[in-house]
Amino acid sequence: MGRLIPWAVLLVLLSLTEAGRNFWLVQQRVLQQREVLAMKEVVSRRLLLRPASWRAPIEGSLSQPLDHFNREEGHTFQQRFWINEEHWNRPAGPVFLYIGGENALSPYAVLSGHHVELAEEHGALLVALEHRFYGASINPDGLTNTSLRFLSSQQALADLASFHLFVTQKYSLGQNTWICFGGSYPGSLAAWFRLKFPHLVFAAVASSAPVRAQLDFTGYNRVVAASLSDPVVGGSAQCCQAVAEAFAAVDEHLAAGRLAELEKDFRSCRPLTEPSDxxxxxxxxxxxxxxxxxxxxxxxxxxxxxxxxxMTRDSLGSPYQRLVVIMNGYLECMALACMDNSHQHTLEELRSTNLTLTGVGERQWYFQTCTEFGYYQTCEDATCPFSRLLTLAPALDLCSQIFGLAPQHVEGAVNFTNQYYGADHPKASRVLFVNGNIDPWHALGVLRNQSRSEPAILINGTAHCADMNPTRPSDRPTLVWARQRINSYVGQWLRSAPKEPSAS
Incomplete structure (x- = not known):
């Protein structure tokens, strides 16, 4: 069991002493927490079984073309995969494909989660493919600008098609029904795999999938404001107002040049020297x-x-002072000494081509936002409770400074993505779109039934990819209901699957 724990991820997180680009750190910590919970769940489950019934997942790598659309290019890379045969009803049981995204995969991709529970119920073979250029699925020169041109969702879908062939040949599959699962960006990939390769995958569950690319994603913070105001999850109008007042005070400090006060109050690692800082x-x-x-x-x-x-506790002082308390609590919980607010340091980190084989791939994902998706979360909407400095221009400036991509190039790439996949009207079939109304990404998802075969579930009170987590006694009733519906759709698909493997 020890080899299943991605200790490298834990060590990287525990060794951090400064915070910078906070959202990446939050994502890293959430990944760590999911891994730890999955480990505990798997260990607990194993204790209930006889040792003879335990089949460890298979880890392997598949040689993939660097460019599927120009085989004369000639170069390849090794793409990591995981396979779990434990629940498979050989040889006719279905195949459940878990799609990787902008972070490293671990064995828990085929050991834990709602899709694993469904696999146990339906006797499915579980397979998972790590996304190209993330985790271990990358060449030593993979982060150079020259190599990154082969990082795209189109290449990723072709990787999945190649992996489908590999699994089919490895297990001599014939009439097996494939269903793919993904959450967040992989949720979009799941929907797009069904859309573009309907002869390979019979159905898809796309959770928290932002299928509509958007350059200026003002809707993200519109949902954040609504969620901070929502009593269902502990928010209130007073809370959102206090947050807005606190950030307005921060903006006033910045405009007045009271930088030393901000640096001290919010424990900045370095002076706020430049406007970009x-x-x-x-x-x-x-x-x-x-x-x-x-x-x-x-x-x-x-x-x-x-x-x-x-933020609603008057005894802590003004909203600004409460924001200071929030910052101190965050740094303490994350075991961080201070906040790194150096924009130059951010540029250095995003320009670095040093490989990191664990956690989230920052440079790679920013490249994908610049070349495909946008998704820049600004504060240009009147409802946004944060600083008015959060505009589109600085985000686009990163694309220019890091990758040499002009704003018009980024805008054109976003428009192409929506044309290529159909945005939030993809016109696919047998794709189930699942979102939570607390999740800011649901603003770019499919929220209403597009047709009888493109249903949508919107879960009240749940956040990003909540439905994909393992079932727990503490789950909200709305989440329990949503999973029951997901179960029902998967069961219907499997019952209606044709005998001919080539049928779409």
Whole structure:
């Protein structure tokens, strides 16, 4: 069992002493928490079984073309996969494909989660493919600008098609029904795999999938404001108002040049020297709330209830002073000494081509936002409670400074993505879209039934990818209901699957 624990992820997180680009740190911590919970769940389950019944997942790698669309290019890379045969009803049982995204995969991709529970119920073979250029699925030169041009969702879908062939040949599959699962960006990939390769995958469950690319994603913080105001998850109008007042005070300090006070109050690692540092500082502050909302009830260092309990406590002083308390609590919980607000440091980190084989791939994902998706979370909507410095221009400037991509290039790439996949009207079939109304990403998802074969589930009170987690006694009734519906759709698909493997 020891080899199943991605200790490298834990060690990286525990060794951090400064916070910078806060949202990446929040994502890293959530990944760590999911791994630890999955480990405990798997160990507990194993204790109930005889040792002879335990089949460890298979880890392997598949040689993939670097460019599927130009085989003359010639270069390849090794793409990591995981396979769990434990629940498979050989040889006719279905195949459940878990799709990786912008972070490293671990064995828990085929050991824990709602899709694993479904596999146990339906006797499915569980397979998972790590996304190209993330985790261990990358060549030593994979982060150079020259190599990154082969990082795209289109190449990723072709990887999945190649992996489908590999699994089919490895297990001599014939009439087996494939269903793919993914959450967040992989949720979009799941929907797009069914859309573009209907002859390979019979159906898809796309959770928290932002299928509509958007350059200026103002809707993200519109949902954050609504979630901070929602009593269902511990928010209130008073909380959202206090957050807005606190950030307005921060903006006033910045405009008045009271930088030393901000540096001291919010424990900045370095002086806020340049205007770009002011944007970095405001962004890092907002990330604490954005992360708490996106991963509500999952991120141990913050939730809507926790943040609002502080922001509405008059005894702590003004909203600005309560924001200072929020910052101190965040740094303490994350075991961080201070907040790194240096924009120059951010540029250095995002320009670095040193490989990190664990956690979230920052440079790679920013490249994908610049070349496909946008998704830049600004504060240009009147409802946004954060700093008005959070505009589109600094985000686009990163694309230019890091990758040499002009704003018009980024805008054109976003438009192409929506044309290529159909945005939030993809016109696929047998794709189930699942979202939580607390999750800011649901603003770019499919929220209403597109047709009888493109249904949508919107879960009240749940955040990002909540439905994909393992079933727990503490689950909200709305989440229990949603999983029952997911179960029903998967069961219907499997019962209606044709005998011919080539049928779409």
């Amino acid at each position: 002011h944007w970095e500082f405001a962004s890092n502050l907002a990330d604490i709330f954005m992360g708490a909302v996106q991963y509500n009830e999952e991120f141990l260092c913050g939730s809507v209830t926790k943040q609002c309990s502080v």
